[in-house]
Amino acid sequence: MKLYHISLNSLLRRKARMFFLLAGLLIAVSTVVLLMSIGQTMNEDIANKLDEYGANILIVPRSDELSLSYGGMAVSGVSFDVTPLLQDDVAKIREIKNRDNIKIVSPKLLNVADVQQKKVMVVGVHFNEEITLKKWWSIIGDVPEKEDEALIGVDVKRKLQLGLGQIVLINGTPFRVSGILNESGSQDDQLVFIDLERAQRLFNKGSEISLIEVAALCYDCPIEDIVAQASDKLPGARVTAIQQTIKSKMKSIHQFERFSLGISVVILFVAILIVFTTMSASVNERKKEIGIFRAMGYRQSHIIRIILQEAFLLSTLAGLAGYFLGVSVSGYAGSWIGADQVNVHIDSTIMALSLLISVVIGLGASFYPAIKAARLDPTVSLQSL
Amino acid sequence: MSLIQVMKLVKTYHSGGETVRAVDGVSLGIEIGEFVAITGTSGSGKSTLLTMLGGLNEPASGRISVDEIDIYRLSVEQRADFRKEYIGFVFQAFHLLPYLNVLENVMIPLAISRLSAAAKKEKAMLLLEKVGLHDKALRLPNELSGGEQERVAIARALVNDPPIILADEPTGNLDSATSGIVMELFSRLNKEGQTVVMVTHDEQNLSYATRQINLKDGRLSGGCRVAAV
Ligand SMILES: Nc1ncnc2c1ncn2[C@@H]1O[C@H](COP(=O)(O)OP(=O)(O)O)[C@@H](O)[C@H]1O
Ligand SMILES: [Mg+2]
Numbered sequence: 001m002k003l004y005h006i007s008l009n010s011l012l013r014r015k016a017r018m019f020f021l022l023a024g025l026l027i028a029v030s031t032v033v034l035l036m037s038i039g040q041t042m043n044e045d046i047a048n049k050l051d052e053y054g055a056n057i058l059i060v061p062r063s064d065e066l067s068l069s070y071g072g073m074a075v076s077g078v079s080f081d082v083t084p085l086l087q088d089d090v091a092k093i094r095e096i097k098n099r100d101n102i103k104i105v106s107p108k109l110l111n112v113a114d115v116q117q118k119k120v121m122v123v124g125v126h127f128n129e130e131i132t133l134k135k136w137w138s139i140i141g142d143v144p145e146k147e148d149e150a151l152i153g154v155d156v157k158r159k160l161q162l163g164l165g166q167i168v169l170i171n172g173t174p175f176r177v178s179g180i181l182n183e184s185g186s187q188d189d190q191l192v193f194i195d196l197e198r199a200q201r202l203f204n205k206g207s208e209i210s211l212i213e214v215a216a217l218c219y220d221c222p223i224e225d226i227v228a229q230a231s232d233k234l235p236g237a238r239v240t241a242i243q244q245t246i247k248s249k250m251k252s253i254h255q256f257e258r259f260s261l262g263i264s265v266v267i268l269f270v271a272i273l274i275v276f277t278t279m280s281a282s283v284n285e286r287k288k289e290i291g292i293f294r295a296m297g298y299r300q301s302h303i304i305r306i307i308l309q310e311a312f313l314l315s316t317l318a319g320l321a322g323y324f325l326g327v328s329v330s331g332y333a334g335s336w337i338g339a340d341q342v343n344v345h346i347d348s349t350i351m352a353l354s355l356l357i358s359v360v361i362g363l364g365a366s367f368y369p370a371i372k373a374a375r376l377d378p379t380v381s382l383q384s385l
Numbered sequence: 386m387s388l389i390q391v392m393k394l395v396k397t398y399h400s401g402g403e404t405v406r407a408v409d410g411v412s413l414g415i416e417i418g419e420f421v422a423i424t425g426t427s428g429s430g431k432s433t434l435l436t437m438l439g440g441l442n443e444p445a446s447g448r449i450s451v452d453e454i455d456i457y458r459l460s461v462e463q464r465a466d467f468r469k470e471y472i473g474f475v476f477q478a479f480h481l482l483p484y485l486n487v488l489e490n491v492m493i494p495l496a497i498s499r500l501s502a503a504a505k506k507e508k509a510m511l512l513l514e515k516v517g518l519h520d521k522a523l524r525l526p527n528e529l530s531g532g533e534q535e536r537v538a539i540a541r542a543l544v545n546d547p548p549i550i551l552a553d554e555p556t557g558n559l560d561s562a563t564s565g566i567v568m569e570l571f572s573r574l575n576k577e578g579q580t581v582v583m584v585t586h587d588e589q590n591l592s593y594a595t596r597q598i599n600l601k602d603g604r605l606s607g608g609c610r611v612a613a614v
Binding site for chain 1: 432433436439441442461462465466467468469470472474476480482483484485489492493494495496497502505506541545
């Protein structure tokens, strides 16, 4: 028989009280695990959906003048004489160090043209890239496949009274409207999209490009790095990271993480109180027993060990059980917070962390009661009986 | 020199602004192999003296040395080691732990020793045999009669082979027939050389003792009677 034998037996004996302590710690640990898992799921979810948020880097020719604006960004050099971007520059972006993070490169040529006697901005794009970039686009009809087909924004359709399949003259050249872009609320509604190479020929621009939109899927590396790398490759261009929905989404995740941290601190504090009161009450209940141990020659340190061992056993149990409870509950919580895919997996780091939290609280909050127990006057404890 | 040497021992308690001199200047010596009965009316200081002898209760002044160790000069932890080494306590209320079986209760003092598990068990079984309870080793205390529980407590007090047994009214909760059995056990142990100091107010028990010390208001009173053996 050893001291842990005494601890274990005494725990089994005082099931009701210890259940209270166990439940308190377990609920605390599982809630913290739940909050951590939700935060993690949200992060993973956003990482998975990164490509749905469109371009996050804009490359335009370098210029001091501001002329046109696209997507809220000033685009210079569209109608002024600056060194334009060329088709070759598009390939260079694929050569940067973080090239694996570059998901989509979509070059564009912007030009104001006469469309049915009205001035409309015509954009030359590579349609296959553009539609992957703009996942939110909803198109009535078809994406242009032939060079003489055009996709028009809903505002253009209204203003020019156009319909699907109709022929429209752009600077005198006929194009067939193969698709109409549904209301997107963006500038795209006022644009006419045609094939990039066709646009270059139509406007006599050679291999010129007005701007390049890039979608870099970099969840944990700073977008600024990619911007810097692209700037190095394209010294004549201005490379900018653009604000977009993902940032606000990230911000709300950070807010959630701060919120969970606050809640966790409160919960863990309550857990400390529960352990402390339970352990103190338990020590009070066991005064006589502690007196017996002391009379039998147990040192104060032995008493402390007995009590801390009990706390250790309970908090280990609570840490493990709390982890698994938290993980299983987070499986349900994931869909509740609107994450598409919830990966309920055993994460050894979180498991170790919840064990650690539980044991630190269990031992920490039992320390003072254990010392109090060790310092009890054994004669007083034994006297009354 | 005596095994236990008590010099001018004083213990005071303060309660409600009053100071009680529970033990008031006691000096005495106890030799190896004695069976000392401490008698006196309730509140005369018997229990206080006994716990002080066992290194469990610090005196206000005076000195106790056991085996020439001045025990209240030891640190708290050293004094715990002293108790483990020298003292076996037996209480009136048995004080067995309800969640441990009889064998485990006897092994409590061994839980902090370095003996092997097998040696601990063997030792405890040996003592259970000595008190005639080896067949009840796996019972829980509440399944035993009062006399049996007291015998378990005696086995527990002996398991570390302490030179001194201190018993505080060990028969106080027992009927006279059972008391007789328990006293026979103490007497037998004493005849085997065990030093016993026992607080009792039961006249019946005095016949087993080799010496009686009577306390009155914390002081020794009357002569010391040595039992005719
Ligand atoms: N812890 C204590 N606090 C206050 N007074 C005490 C304490 N222990 C004993 N006393 C007092 O000391 C005196 C002696 O008590 P005790 O040694 O228990 O006597 P006995 O064992 O002979 O009945 C009594 O008056 C008792 O009230
Ligand atoms: Mg008493």
